[in-house]
Amino acid sequence: xxxxxxxxxxxxxxxxxxxxxxxxxxxxxxxxxxxxxxxxxxxxxxxxxxxxxxxxxxxxxxxxxxxxxxxxxxxxxxxxxxxxxxxxxxxxxxxxxxxxxxxxxxxxxxxxxxxxxxxxxxxxxxxxxxxxxxxxxxxxxxxxxx
Numbered sequence: 581x582x583x584x585x586x587x588x589x590x591x592x593x594x595x596x597x598x599x600x601x602x603x604x605x606x607x608x609x610x611x612x613x614x615x616x617x618x619x620x621x622x623x624x625x626x627x628x629x630x631x632x633x634x635x636x637x638x639x640x641x642x643x644x645x646x647x648x649x650x651x652x653x654x655x656x657x658x659x660x661x662x663x664x665x666x667x668x669x670x671x672x673x674x675x676x677x678x679x680x681x682x683x684x685x686x687x688x689x690x691x692x693x694x695x696x697x698x699x700x701x702x703x704x705x706x707x708x709x710x711x712x713x714x715x716x717x718x719x720x721x722x723x724x725x726x
Contacts, residue, residue: 587646591629595719598622602712612705613693619705619712620690623683624665627672630719665691679718682711 602618605611634645636654645651652667662670665687673680686708693700 588629588632591625591632592719595622595625595627595629595716598625599712599716602709606705606709609702609705612700612702613698615705616686616689616693616700616708619708620686623686623712623715624668626716626719627668627676627679627683631671631675676718679715682714686711686715 598618599622602615602622605615605618609615628648632646632648632651634651635642636645637643645654648664648668651671652664655671656662656667669680669684669687672683689700689704689708
């Protein structure tokens with residue numbers, strides 16, 4: 581298996597693993613913060629598996645970016661610092677706007693759950709689970725619509 585397909589598969593597998601955890605937690609509403617957190621990280625890995633590798637124009641030809649780290653470094657070279665999560669959101673808004681609102685909801689609420697509060701209403705965790713499922717569907721189909 582080529583390195584690119586292995587890396588892509590690793591992200592997809594990681595996302596699907598996190599989805600299993602999220603599904604398990606979704607039956608335990610007292611853990612709404614962890615439902616949201618696992619929904620975000622499942623979605624993040626699924627999206628990385630969908631978008632990587634990225635082909636970019638480089639000089640007179642094209643280059644393939646294989647990892648998210650390299651994609652981040654390529655786009656951020658010489659620019660002011662930005663978190664990788666914020667960069668991911670910006671990249672998704674630019675390249676896959678049909679998933680941007682879902683991803684932003686998950687990112688914002690995951691950040692809130694990890695750093696500010698853990699007590700979320702059930703409707704927020706249900707929406708996080710739903711958005712993760714929408715992102716999964718987008719990422720596991722062959723037709724990427726921009």
